[in-house]
Amino acid sequence: MPLEEENPAVEYISGLSADQSRTVDELGYPDHFFITFDPASSDRVERWTYFSQGKALDFDNGRLFGEEPIEDESAAYPPTDLRPQDFDATMTPGEATQLLGEPLYTQEVQDSLMPENTIIVYDKATLLYREEQLIGVDTQVSPPKLNAL
Numbered sequence: 001m002p003l004e005e006e007n008p009a010v011e012y013i014s015g016l017s018a019d020q021s022r023t024v025d026e027l028g029y030p031d032h033f034f035i036t037f038d039p040a041s042s043d044r045v046e047r048w049t050y051f052s053q054g055k056a057l058d059f060d061n062g063r064l065f066g067e068e069p070i071e072d073e074s075a076a077y078p079p080t081d082l083r084p085q086d087f088d089a090t091m092t093p094g095e096a097t098q099l100l101g102e103p104l105y106t107q108e109v110q111d112s113l114m115p116e117n118t119i120i121v122y123d124k125a126t127l128l129y130r131e132e133q134l135i136g137v138d139t140q141v142s143p144p145k146l147n148a149l
Contacts, residue, residue, distance in 0.1 A: 031074060033137070037134060103120045104122060125137055
């Protein structure tokens with residue numbers, strides 16, 4: 001009788017799902033990630049980018065649901081040392097500043113169709129808030145070059 005190779009149980013990483021923990025175990029943390037939070041439903045959708053693997057993985061509330069080939073842009077965007085589990089929908093701008101340092105740039109955006117949005121650009125990430133609630137995180141950033149006065 002052939003021996004069956006057992007699939008070892010996933011070692012959960014605090015703040016990550018089983019699929020995400022398995023991904024980190026197999027590929028490491030992503031080079032970059034993009035997270036959106038739906039303020040109405042609390043759904044969390046993430047895209048994890050692995051330039052060295054040439055792919056991006058998509059997660060819906062922690063469940064892996066897609067994979068797509070990508071170009072290697074690691075020269076323009078060196079890997080981040082941030083982790084997806086560092087961010088959740090309850091993170092305030094003050095907590096973000098504690099994690100990321102002082103913002104490089106903040107922009108209030110408002111139009112007739114949307115409530116007030118605030119874009120905060122840090123050295124390592126860009127965060128989007130709507131009415132003081134975090135709705136987006138992007139670590140694949142190239143901060144704007146601000147002219148000296």
